[in-house]
Amino acid sequence: xxxxxxxxPEYSNAVVRWIEYRLxxxxxxxxxxxxxxxAPRNLNYWWNFGSLAGIALVLQILTGIVLxxxxxxxVDYAFQSVEHIMRxxxxxxxxxxxxxxxxxxxxxxxxxxxxxxLYYGSYKAPRELLWMLGVVILLLMMATAFMGYVLPxxxxxxxxxxxxxxxxxxIPLVGEGIVTWLWGGFSVDNPTLVRFYALHYLLPFVIVGVxxxxxxxxxxxxxxxxxxxxxxxxxxxxxFHPYYTxxxxxxxxxxxxxxxxxxxxxxxxxxxxxxxIPANPLQTPPHIVPEWYFLPYYxxxxxxxxxxxxIPAKLLGVILMFGSIIVLFFLPWLDTSPVRSSRFRPVYxxxxxxxxxxxxxxxxxxAHPPEGSYVLMAQIGTAYYFFHFLxxxxxxxxxxxxxxxxxxxxxPVLGPASSATPAE
Amino acid sequence: xxxxxxxxxxxxxxxxGAFGDVGHAAEEVEPIAVSWPHDGxxxxxxxxxxxxxxxxxxxxxxxxxxxDYVVFRNLAALGFSEEQVRALAAEYTVTDGxxxxxxxxxxxxxxxxxxxxxxxxPQAARAANxxxxxPELSLITKARANGSDYLFSLMVGYEEPPPDVEAPEGMxxxxxxxxHWIAMPPPLQEGIVAYADGTEATVxxxxxxxxxxxxxxxxxxxxxxxxxxxxVVLFLIVLTGLCYxxxxxxxxxxx
Numbered sequence: 311x312x313x314x315x316x317x318x319p320e321y322s323n324a325v326v327r328w329i330e331y332r333l334x335x336x337x338x339x340x341x342x343x344x345x346x347x348x349a350p351r352n353l354n355y356w357w358n359f360g361s362l363a364g365i366a367l368v369l370q371i372l373t374g375i376v377l378x379x380x381x382x383x384x385v386d387y388a389f390q391s392v393e394h395i396m397r398x399x400x401x402x403x404x405x406x407x408x409x410x411x412x413x414x415x416x417x418x419x420x421x422x423x424x425x426x427x428l429y430y431g432s433y434k435a436p437r438e439l440l441w442m443l444g445v446v447i448l449l450l451m452m453a454t455a456f457m458g459y460v461l462p463x464x465x466x467x468x469x470x471x472x473x474x475x476x477x478x479x480x481i482p483l484v485g486e487g488i489v490t491w492l493w494g495g496f497s498v499d500n501p502t503l504v505r506f507y508a509l510h511y512l513l514p515f516v517i518v519g520v521x522x523x524x525x526x527x528x529x530x531x532x533x534x535x536x537x538x539x540x541x542x543x544x545x546x547x548x549x550f551h552p553y554y555t556x557x558x559x560x561x562x563x564x565x566x567x568x569x570x571x572x573x574x575x576x577x578x579x580x581x582x583x584x585x586x587i588p589a590n591p592l593q594t595p596p597h598i599v600p601e602w603y604f605l606p607y608y609x610x611x612x613x614x615x616x617x618x619x620x621i622p623a624k625l626l627g628v629i630l631m632f633g634s635i636i637v638l639f640f641l642p643w644l645d646t647s648p649v650r651s652s653r654f655r656p657v658y659x660x661x662x663x664x665x666x667x668x669x670x671x672x673x674x675x676x677a678h679p680p681e682g683s684y685v686l687m688a689q690i691g692t693a694y695y696f697f698h699f700l701x702x703x704x705x706x707x708x709x710x711x712x713x714x715x716x717x718x719x720x721x722p723v724l725g726p727a728s729s730a731t732p733a734e
Numbered sequence: 735x736x737x738x739x740x741x742x743x744x745x746x747x748x749x750x751g752a753f754g755d756v757g758h759a760a761e762e763v764e765p766i767a768v769s770w771p772h773d774g775x776x777x778x779x780x781x782x783x784x785x786x787x788x789x790x791x792x793x794x795x796x797x798x799x800x801x802d803y804v805v806f807r808n809l810a811a812l813g814f815s816e817e818q819v820r821a822l823a824a825e826y827t828v829t830d831g832x833x834x835x836x837x838x839x840x841x842x843x844x845x846x847x848x849x850x851x852x853x854x855x856p857q858a859a860r861a862a863n864x865x866x867x868x869p870e871l872s873l874i875t876k877a878r879a880n881g882s883d884y885l886f887s888l889m890v891g892y893e894e895p896p897p898d899v900e901a902p903e904g905m906x907x908x909x910x911x912x913x914h915w916i917a918m919p920p921p922l923q924e925g926i927v928a929y930a931d932g933t934e935a936t937v938x939x940x941x942x943x944x945x946x947x948x949x950x951x952x953x954x955x956x957x958x959x960x961x962x963x964x965x966v967v968l969f970l971i972v973l974t975g976l977c978y979x980x981x982x983x984x985x986x987x988x989x
């Protein structure tokens with residue numbers, strides 16, 4: 311491929327030229343993630359997780375579609391159809407375990423991707439919409455995962471569905487009506503299962519659409535970088551291909567090894583044994599717990615044990631549980647610091663790790679029954695979470711004295727001489 | 735500081751492993767830790783043990799417990815020949831139909847049939863067992879935390895209750911059952927089964943064989959999973975290593 315005098319790329323292969331003239335997919339791909347798309351030269355491994363999230367989405371869709379060919383969405387047949395997949399369908403066990411563990415890995419990767427954004431200020435101008443689209447993707451993922459977990463129709467499937475759909479009854483006036491409408495009846499039953507199946511098949515494709523928007527927003531200004539400063543010259547960037555395609559490929563290899571370790575050697579480690587018991591509406595499990603990726607929200611929900619003014623405890627718990635994600639939408643405006651990266655924000659950096667520890671603590675508490683000292687700890691954990699976003703971030707931007715920023719991205723790598731008089 | 739980030743990341747990944755053990759009651763007793771042949775990266779089923787376990791299931795457990803997801807032809811994986819499986823199936827009668835006159839009829843089971851349950855429905859099972867429902871056993875080792883260890887411990891765990899404790903009506907004390915009072919009477923007694931291969935039928939022997947069988951019943955593809963897993967992981971390690979080397983080569987001129 312070489313550039314013609316007019317600037318349009320010319321391809322040496324005749325077939326490629328024929329297609330390109332009619333449908334410019336090759337130049338589009340090249341501009342999207344090829345040699346024509348510049349990326350900062352100093353990206354570290356925390357920048358691999360975006361591509362891993364995209365690949366995890368594709369993996370879930372592919373395994374999910376094949377599973378859907380063998381699954382029966384009816385309360386009397388769902389559980390046995392999953393066992394049919396595990397025992398009779400060729401490599402059905404592999405598909406099922408890949409899909410279940412793939413969902414967990416998808417969340418691990420997305421949470422790391424999110425925390426990368428928090429640490430390096432990737433949500434700040436001009437990337438606010440990019441960040442907000444990411445939060446939309448997270449919400450869609452959570453809805454999809456919740457509905458997917460109901461489909462095997464085990465004890466946890468049924469009772470988690472009962473608990474979470476009942477939350478909507480906390481809404482004043484219309485709450486009970488909404489819950490009956492969601493259920494399609496007077497309790498979680500066949501209509502609920504079938505509509506969850508329909509929506510579980512649909513939402514991943516909605517996620518794909520939002521991911522496309524997310525990538526378009528990303529490409530408008532390109533990636534952030536660990537220093538948090540903008541590109542000043544072409545020396546600050548490298549073409550995405552081959553530098554970051556090969557790095558993402560390596561990251562994909564590591565991801566696949568981790569996935570394979572779970573799928574082949576610990577396929578039920580992240581799951582709950584009760585879900586291998588067929589759903590029984592007349593028998594509640596001793597402890598109803600969601601999958602690990604929902605545990606922090608579950609802890610926040612159960613932390614509110616007291617009414618506040620006219621708001622009942624149950625409603626306040628629901629509001630704070632959803633609020634913990636809604637607050638992320640406002641992050642670009644809550645954080646008032648003009649400095650993006652925590653590398654130059656010594657005080658914020660410390661609080662970032664406190665937030666991480668807080669989320670891990672909330673996750674731990676979500677796994678345990680809300681008794682004894684666990685309740686107070688969950689309340690403290692919830693209080694810190696909202697304090698961090700609503701009070702700390704706005705104040706810290708004003709009060710913190712950041713460290714001096716380097717002059718350019720390439721300066722720390724190539725030496726100070728390189729950043730003098732950028733050749734435009 | 736890159737190192738702080740790496741430590742933080744490692745802590746996160748380890749923490750997710752800690753959540754594998756969710757939702758447990760504080761008073762649960764740890765089951766006896768047994769080293770099973772099917773454990774570990776190279777685990778395989780002990781086929782003679784599983785065959786003996788199947789004999790224990792047939793002669794003791796199947797009176798009350800179903801094995802709904804195991805079909806007779808699956809038993810060939812334990813080492814039975816096709817003729818043995820057909821003969822085994824033929825010992826059972828199942829209801830089939832309707833025939834051309836609209837009537838249901840009885841016939842001998844074939845390898846395609848599931849192992850017939852002891853009761854036609856849960857209500858009949860409860861009526862015959864004092865209101866308690868004996869769970870079907872094909873997934874029992876996956877439906878309990880540390881399933882294989884738990885099942886073995888349960889079988890050998892029947893003991894005299896502590897002296898000051900009142901025994902509820904119709905219940906038996908078991909050291910490993912949550913809450914300790916179980917409606918199932920101790921199923922295994924010394925010599926209750928005469929093993930076809932002549933092994934001495936002690937309670938721990940029968941418990942271990944039964945556990946081998948039921949672990950297989952819960953996950954017949956375990957061996958295929960672990961063996962293909964070895965090939966997959968080794969392949970991926972080599973592939974990832976090559977990707978790493980390629981990456982270093984590509985990036986060499988950027989530094």
